[in-house]
Amino acid sequence: MVLKIILVLFYILSVIISIKLILENRDPSKTLIWILIFMLFPVIGILAYAALGRNIRKIKMNKAYKMANNMKKENLLFNLDEMKELAQCQSTMIKEGKLPYSKNIDFRVLRVVSLLLNTGIFPFTINNNVEIYVDGNEKFKNLIKDIRDAKDHIHLEYFIIKDSEIGEKIKKELIDKAKAGVKIRIIYDDVGCWRFWFHRKFFNEMRIYGIEIIPYLKGKITIPIGGQLNYRNHRKIVVIDGKIGYTGGINIGDEYIGKNKKFGYWRDTHIRIEGTSVYMLQMIFLTDWYYNTKKVLLKENLFPKLNDKGSCMMQIVASGPDSDWESMHYAYFYAICQAKKSIYIETPYFIPDESLLKALKCAALSGVELIILFPKIADHKIVNIASYSYFQEILESGGKVYLYNKGFLHSKVIIIDNFMASTGSANMDLRSFKLNFEVNAFIYDDNIINEIKKDFMDDLENSEELERNKFENRNTAMKIKESIARLFSPLL
Incomplete structure (x- = not known):
């Protein structure tokens, strides 16, 4: 009798949530999937929805607005307000057909820049020097020098920090700088760094010397009721003295320097920036710090005056469930639709939504060269299997897929013709576009784009083509696995 009452209550709750989902005007297919789960498995469905299904974007937007108002009351938003004014000014100039500092610029660049200005506070800057690193060894060699x-x-700010050989090296350098009076702050993702739930010595040793370390969206207690397991901080940001910035795909762990036997060489992309765009990375870090500590750190020493560093035009773009718009998703979609000659993509996971998949297929069918570079080795089995179900459609439309076989490919890069390249923490998947907190650099400089393209072509030399005929003749069991995995792709 008690079980029947509980089941009835769950069915009633399922009906209420279903009505709520319908009124939210979400993606119809996702709404129908949830309703079907509620009807067939009400108890499991409610628990799954509590952990994974809530529209966290609206919840966090309301919280973000309240936090912004609190910061305004304290009159400590001078840097953010300046950025807003700059973005508004740039948006107005673009509408008038003008773009400061640039001549004969590709019309498509204007449109991507404008889109990113209108979907968030992402002003473009041109006083930048950019260095590109293709693996963790390059990145950490330069990072350690800059720390010193x-x-x-x-x-x-990192998604993953491991107590590892490279982790110990970074820790030692940070402790040395803390002893010398340098202020150090670290944000780590609580789920990405789950090992530290049990082994706290690594961080505690740094805290002894005054290094401030905080988790982003602490997840251990809130997972069952808040769904925070599904919304992770995937960003990789380093800012040193407000003058040097790093961002890309490389976390802190030995696999990123090729010391994992399973993966071997780890191919990734990371960039080092000197110049005005470092301010944007700084603002993202400071906003994330405030979001988790309620401490405002907007001080003038964090935004020092900068001399001329270079002429690379770029935008630093942040996205997450607390944003009004899915900025990177929209920018990728628009840029893909504007491609005339080529679209090159490197990604360890390929799970596009229907709009991106259709844009890529349209480009390939229209004669645009579409090449997707994907790792032959899988680090997340289910995601890897799901990705192959999408490759079927890419190959049918005339696109090409290559499997990187020199090691593991973790690089996140998209290059459209020669007018835009983007790299950062975002993968070509639904999780990066809709669920995680990400940061990418959108680059509009010919020299840097050509350098990124050269790295892409080098990777192509270390890859084998996924031939359509052979792929279509794969066994039925594999096709079934791919189709089942694809059903769960919105949650992967």
Whole structure:
């Protein structure tokens, strides 16, 4: 009798949630899937919805607005307000057909820049020098040197930090700088760094020397009722003295320097920036710090005056469930639709939504060269299997897929013709576009784009083509696995 009452209550709750989902005007297919789950498995459905299904974007938007109002009351938003004014000014100039500092610029660049200005506070900057690294060894060699040269502060934000050989090296350098009086702050993702739930010595040793370390969206207690397991901080940001910034796909762990036997060489993309765009990385870090600590850190020493560093035009773009718009998703969609000659994509996971998949297929069918580089080795089995179900459609439309076989490919890059390249933490998947907190650099500089394209072509030399005929003749069991995995792709 008690079980029947509980089941009836769950059915009633399922009906209420279903009505709520319908009124939210979400993607119809996702809404129908949830309703079907509620009807067939009400108990499991309610629990799954509590953990994974809530529209966290609206919830977090309301919280973000309240936090912004609190910051305004304290009159400590001078840097953010300046960025807003700059973005508004740039947007107005683009509408008038003008773009400061640039001549004969590709019309498509204007449109992507404008889109990113209108979907968030992402002003473009041109006073930048950019270095590109193709693996963790390059990145960490330069990062350690910059840490040693730090004078005022060091800010780090990572999805994964491991107590590892490279982790110990970074820790030692940070402790040395903390002893010298440099202020150090670290944000880590609580789920990405789940090992530290049980082994706290690594962080505690740094805290002894005054290094401030905080988790982003602490997940252990809130997962069952808040769904926070599904919304992770996937960003990789380093800011040193407000003058040097790093972002890309490389976390802190030995696999990123090729010391994991399963993966071997780890191919990734990371960039080092000197110039005005470092301010944007700084603002993202400071906003994330405030979001988790309620402490405002907007001080003038964090935004020092910068000399001329270079002429690379770029935008730093952040996205997450607390954003009004899915900025990177929209920018990728528009840029793909504007391609005339080529679309090159490197991604460890390929799970596009219907709009991106259709845009890619349209481009290939119209004669645009579409090449997707994907790892032959899988680090997440189900995601890897689901990705192959989408490759079927890419190959049918005339696109090409290559499997990287020199090691593991973790690079996140998209290059459209020669007018835009983007790299950062975002994968070509639904999780990066809709669920995770991400950061990417959109680059509009010919020299840097050509360098990224050269790296792509080098990777192509270390890859084998996924031939359509052979792929279509794969066994039935594999096709079934791919189709089942694809059903769960919105949650992967």
